[in-house]
Amino acid sequence: MLNKEPLTDYEKLRKSVITYRESHTLSETSKLFSFTPKTIVGRCKKYKETGLLTKSPRGGKTHCIVDEDGERFILKTVEEENDLTLKKICQKYLERFGILIGQSTVDYYLRKNSVTLKKKVSTTLSKKKRPR
DSSP states (O other), X not given: OOOOOOOXXXXXXXXXXXXXXXXXXXXXXXXXXXOOHHHHHHHHHHHHHHOOOSOXXXXXXXXXXXXXXXXXXXXXXXXXXXXXXXXXXXXXXXXXXXXXXXXXXXXXXXXXXXXXXXXXXXXXXXXXXXXX
């Protein structure tokens, strides 16, 4: 005889929804449990396929692909060319390491090291005051 752990409240709710759905319409089940029909169909389908009532694992902190060398490269690149955009820094990182990183990753490492980029000021004729 297997020693099973008791169901969590979440699992009990899922089991109730699935059991109720077996003998009632989707609309009735949806109204009773206040779930959308799509949610109920998805839960029943998952239970039929896997036999599991547990939640699916969700994303979480992903492991950083920028190591210490990569961080030094980013900081050195900005030190040498302070007017680069985040996109250009990502491109240089790709050329150097062969790994595509996002602009938010570059921004994270710059903020972490209290480094700021020069602001590119753009002046166009439409923004300048016209003489009267």
